[in-house]
Amino acid sequence: MKIQMLALGVLMLSAFSVDAQRYFTREGEVDFYSEAPLEKIEAHNNSATSVLDISSGKLEFAVLIKAFQFEKALMQEHFNENYMESDEFPKSVFKGNIDNPEAVKWDTDGTYPVNVSGKLTIHGVTNDVSTTGEITIENGQISAHSVFVVAVADYDIEIPAVVRENIAKEVEIRVDVDYQELKK
């Protein structure tokens, strides 16, 4: 009986350690800010998904364009219809890596700066991007934070001359996610 319990314990422990390598969320926060001379535009989305593999540093994000909520209905309409064409391109995806996963002590509380690089797809256009971020470990909970800038023109998004003073050429994107362990 004792041996059986021990075997079960070992089995559970090994299963746990394999599963514990992957973390995910489906309520990641992604916000963006555009500050142009005439207008400040911001939009929020708290339904981003992300998967993080802490052994390899592999990292993925996905966000639905229509899930961004703006303060002004008109801005939201223009964003979806004219700029992001969200009927045709409903999601934005990032697939990449934490380049220095060894810099994070995943089992020790703290905030660790990381470098992230990969491919970002917006509006059907994929570009190589790299940025910095922070991984925070608190009581075993992993969360990630990053702020980076995206140039609208890099993603074939055209801003008509009439509203050029209203929409910034570079948009700031803020990402905040709290991960949960992925249990199978």
Add this chain to the structure above:
Amino acid sequence: MSGKKKILVLALVGLVVAAVAGYAIYNKPHQNMTKAKADHSLSSTELFAAFEADEQAANEKFLGKIVEVNGTIQEVKLEEGVQKLILEGDGMMFGVICNLDELTDSHRDDFQVGEAVSLKCECTGLLMDVVMKRCVETHS
């Protein structure tokens, strides 16, 4: 009034009307979800199955549309900044995430896991789950 003055007054009136109309369009309100008419009405499991079977076809049918969805609550998250119910989807891990309408902000806060609800939302697409936003409860 001389002809010139008349033109000036008319031009001024026109300008004011244009400014008011422009301002109204610029500040046009978000759709009123309580009054919005649903384009589709179905169960959360049917909606999830439609996306799982053919995402592109489901996108064409549901994306940006007002969808009335009814189903069993699998998970309730009512915290600051996150106000959502997850309705049953594939019967396992994934479902239909219903973000409650932050603009109406009049939903009740006693939703229970296992409770059957009917919500009217705007459908935004599929990630791991089907994601809906601006959900308001309907009583049909």
